[in-house]
Amino acid sequence: MTHIILSGIFVYPVKSLSGISANSWPITEKGFQHDRKWMLIDNDRQFLSQRKLPKMALIKTALTDKNLILSAPDMENLPLPLDPVEGEIINSGIWHDQCAARSVSSEADQWLSDFLKQECRLVYQPDDVIRPVDPHYAKPSDKVAFSDGFPFLIISENSLAALNHQMQLNLPMTRFRPNLVISGCPAYAEDNWREISINSIDFRLPKPCSRCSVPTIDPETAQIGKEPLTTLNRTRKWQNKVYFGQNALHDQCGQLTVGDTVQIKSTGEKQPPL
Numbered sequence: 004m005t006h007i008i009l010s011g012i013f014v015y016p017v018k019s020l021s022g023i024s025a026n027s028w029p030i031t032e033k034g035f036q037h038d039r040k041w042m043l044i045d046n047d048r049q050f051l052s053q054r055k056l057p058k059m060a061l062i063k064t065a066l067t068d069k070n071l072i073l074s075a076p077d078m079e080n081l082p083l084p085l086d087p088v089e090g091e092i093i094n095s096g097i098w099h100d101q102c103a104a105r106s107v108s109s110e111a112d113q114w115l116s117d118f119l120k121q122e123c124r125l126v127y128q129p130d131d132v133i134r135p136v137d138p139h140y141a142k143p144s145d146k147v148a149f150s151d152g153f154p155f156l157i158i159s160e161n162s163l164a165a166l167n168h169q170m171q172l173n174l175p176m177t178r179f180r181p182n183l184v185i186s187g188c189p190a191y192a193e194d195n196w197r198e199i200s201i202n203s204i205d206f207r208l209p210k211p212c213s214r215c216s217v218p219t220i221d222p223e224t225a226q227i228g229k230e231p232l233t234t235l236n237r238t239r240k241w242q243n244k245v246y247f248g249q250n251a252l253h254d255q256c257g258q259l260t261v262g263d264t265v266q267i268k269s270t271g272e273k274q275p276p277l
Contacts, residue, residue, distance in 0.1 A: 007265040009201050010160060011176065011184030016071055017125070018042035018149045019052035020062045021222060022180065027260040030204060030253060033134075033146050034154030035182060037066060037085070041107070042097070042149040043115060043123045049096040050149070053217045056119055057225045073114065081114045083107055087127050095126055097149055103132045104149075136252065140209040145252050153250035155182045156212055157193055162247070165190035170234045178218045178231070181248060185265055193249045194275070198268040205254040211274045213244040241275035249274070 090106035104126035
């Protein structure tokens with residue numbers, strides 16, 4: 004019998020910038036430690052993403068014990084403190100939410116504005132700021148940093164393999180920006196999962212992930228193509244949206260490590276019902 008295991012861990016310190024692949028990572032109340040703790044905002048204090056600025060994909064992130072480090076082509080590396088304490092509080096918009104965020108530094112703002120050729124600011128979510136998850140899908144105690152809406156995105160390796168087979172391409176998992184990659188299950192098995200457990204951490208999967216244009220952006224070049232949205236429109240469309248992967252919420256803090264066993268605790272009807 005094939006064991007279902009956690010085969011990939013990805014953390015995205017800055018919303019919509021390049022992520023980090025990890026072998027093991029701690030989970031806090033808001034999700035993976037440092038995941039989407041930072042984001043870029045424009046002059047209207049609204050969040051920026053690759054949807055508007057594909058070049059954001061070219062900015063790499065790294066984490067040390069004390070610093071977030073940004074790097075980009077033809078730019079000097081920029082080390083930033085993990086816990087900014089002196090910046091001003093800016094009420095920042097992310098989708099339908101308004102979140103208190105702390106500015107990081109004028110140096111960071113200039114570095115990012117120079118590379119992206121657009122004025123922007125880097126902000127950070129202080130630990131004491133509470134951003135709740137949509138109550139239609141979550142418990143009152145669920146909270147999240149600057150992710151679109153949920154702390155985790157789960158995708159199985161075989162779902163991507165099936166999609167790549169339909170496209171006759173070999174797009175990498177990084178296109179889809181998951182946090183948790185699962186192996187050992189059939190393609191789109193995650194569509195039926197409602198509750199799973201990994202290393203004694205329980206996850207609820209209340210909602211499939213509707214996809215925007217970001218997966219059409221090559222993370223290595225920032226060039227935009229037609230796939231995978233063309234194929235997803237044909238194969239994974241429901242109520243005028245396309246879906247790939249499952250959003251997830253967690254019930255405990257702890258540590259996840261690649262190779263951890265995944266237990267399927269409850270299943271339900273396919274979401275979306277394809």
